[in-house]
Amino acid sequence: MTIHLKLLLALYQVTAIYQLCWALSPPSFRIAIIGGGSSGVMAASSIKKSVHRDVLPSVDITVYESTKDVLRNIRNHHQDGILYDASKTPMDVLNAGYPRGRKEITSLMTKYFPPMQQQKWFEDRGVEFRTRQDGTMTCSDGNASPVISALLDDQLRETIETNARVVSISKDDETGCFQLSVNGRQEIHDCVILATGNSYLGFQLAKSLGHTITKPVRSCFELVLKDSNILSSMEEGGTYDLPYVRLSYKVAIKGQKRPRIIRSEGPARLQLYNSQVLLTGIAALSLSSVAAFELKDATYKGTLLIHFCPDHLGGKVENLEQFLWQYRQDNPNEIMGERCPLQFANVDYDEYDWETESFKSITTDCIPQNLWRGLVQESGMAYDSTWSKVNPKKCRKLAESMVGCSLEFRGRNTCSMYPFIDAGGTSLREVDMNSMQSKVVDGLFLCGQVLDGDASHSCFSFMRDLATGKMAGESAVLYAKEILLSKNNNITY
Known part of the structure; x- marks a missing residue:
């Protein structure tokens, strides 16, 4: 019994020293989110929550949005619907709204972040919905502000850089870091989440990293x-x-x-x-x-x-x-x-x-x-x-x-x-849909409309953005923890 107590005490002391060293000199980890649409902002929100829950103060995020404001599609098209009839079964929603790419997002929309949970996520943050006859769900007061506030709190706003155009991206095989060219300057990040929507530049960034792109054509x-x-x-x-x-x-x-x-x-x-x-x-x-x-x-x-x-x-x-x-x-x-x-x-x-x-x-x-x-x-x-x-x-x-x-x-x-829905994009075969991590480039995550697949209405597109963005954000934090633990184990105290 005495030996066991001594072992427990020694383990406690080692853990305390480990935590103290981490607090005094934490290894830093930088995550870049390219795109400030619904998927990118949801990814950033999920990262913030996961970092706070797991006490990872050394993880920093930056959201690069090429225009002057984030969440433009929600601001412009919230009256068309944010969600779709959450009372229906997830499979009914999938069959109704995802003609292309349905198979790949089934797990996300049925188990991970189904429509009912998406509705609850917003309602827990003060959003009230009403369901219209066509099944689309809009804000009760007809205003997008509650949805935007739910996604974008004051702390998250500090991580966003607007009018920040990322024109190129590459990865250094030796350091494992990504180098981004942003407005003519170079930024270094350990992890990247690509959430550029259906923009041509976003597809070019994915292609430059080795991904296959199906040329988009107009749909919906x-x-x-x-x-x-x-x-x-x-x-x-x-x-x-x-x-x-x-x-x-x-x-x-x-x-x-x-x-x-x-x-x-x-x-x-x-x-x-x-x-x-x-x-x-x-x-x-x-x-x-x-x-x-x-x-x-x-x-x-x-x-x-x-x-x-x-x-x-x-x-x-x-x-x-x-x-x-x-x-x-x-x-x-x-x-x-x-x-x-x-x-x-x-x-x-x-x-x-x-x-x-x-x-x-x-x-x-x-x-x-x-x-x-x-x-x-x-x-x-x-x-x-x-x-x-x-x-x-x-x-x-x-x-x-x-x-x-x-x-x-x-x-x-x-x-x-429906001005922003296209068919085409980054091949879903090259993305692990259980984590949204690229199968081509380690440390790269993709979410939202940069992925191939389609939605038959703006509300289905938003729901797909939210599910893939949330998964990309949480998976990026898990990736960060693995890298940080690896760095910490190499530190001599």
């Missing part, structure tokens, strides 16, 4: 549809919501008989603006993301198939045909053009029923009236006729139009709501 855009009889009933300035659709786009593959079919599902919207019919919404933006390169090659011209009710009756035309014929039998005197007989139930997050302890449900037509009239006319019937006039052949044609409506598109519209 609206499609401009050609005029057709189906769209003829739309009114100028009108907006027509499609609660849930499936979009299909066929791509011819050289050397193969069968084309590749690219699909996307979700809510969509038709708008008639300046005599142009625009197809937008999550379904359209997702398709433009998945097929970004193929659409570019086709000069944004082609044919689209729209299934207006894929989640009804198994999505099969035969089942829909039976349903419509039965509806004719039950409602022979109803005017056909009055409304679509299929309904879609949606959750109203602004109305909570305290008696049933649930949110109220809103029922809407699967196909809005003006578009429904166009489908009826396309099937060879007058929209002001009664259902009793429908014969089996026309009933079948109407069912086919509902599950496979063919519409041509003749261009794209890069609306101002």
Whole structure:
């Protein structure tokens, strides 16, 4: 027993001496974060918290932002949504918002920093959200200040250098340090987090360190549809919501008989603006993301198939045909053009029923009236006729139009709501997605939109930035601890 006590006392003394030496002369470790967007600032915030928790006063960080202010995208686009319906399962969010790169971020978005935890992270810092009908979550007061304050406290502001343009980066193999050229001066750092978004310079920095870059092309855009009889009933300035659709786009593959079919599902919207019919919404933006390169090659011209009710009756035309014929039998005197007989139930997050302890449900037509009239006319019937006039052949044609409506598109519209989303970037195969550390360069971490992959809406892009940024920051601190311990073990006292 006495021997054990002596050993414990000796261990305690050694530990005390170690801590004293560390405090008197701590080895320094410098982390550079290139980019002051949502991923870069989240990385810096995570580093600060981890350093404070692990008592690592010798770790210093500097955030280099090339413009005059940080978090510009959140400031400019917070009204489009910061998060997406955190009440949904993480996989539902992944399937809805990440057409490209979904597999690689699954662990981050389901286990590490899922939507519900992201919401709680902000709410713990005073942010209040409201969920809109389309599932996007915005600040309750419509102001971005609470979100910015949550990400950027006063202590963190001191680490940020604005108007600081990093034009080159290299790594010294002997010292293991990174040399950055910032506004004409040289800065030395032990670790670098690349969070430059989809900027050309950011991709060049990654490429100069040995990473493979897929040349970015524009994604998440609206499609401009050609005029057709189906769209003829739309009114100028009108907006027509499609609660849930499936979009299909066929791509011819050289050397193969069968084309590749690219699909996307979700809510969509038709708008008639300046005599142009625009197809937008999550379904359209997702398709433009998945097929970004193929659409570019086709000069944004082609044919689209729209299934207006894929989640009804198994999505099969035969089942829909039976349903419509039965509806004719039950409602022979109803005017056909009055409304679509299929309904879609949606959750109203602004109305909570305290008696049933649930949110109220809103029922809407699967196909809005003006578009429904166009489908009826396309099937060879007058929209002001009664259902009793429908014969089996026309009933079948109407069912086919509902599950496979063919519409041509003749261009794209890069609306101002989604100006910063591109497909392409640093290859995900070259990044360890469990730590966001480069597999090519030791001590280099990447996060946010500098990575390949895509999001179908600005809120999904923010969520991806937050998850990858948080992981990059925490992993950089673990990397720093390993280096500092290695340096400390080489110190003679």
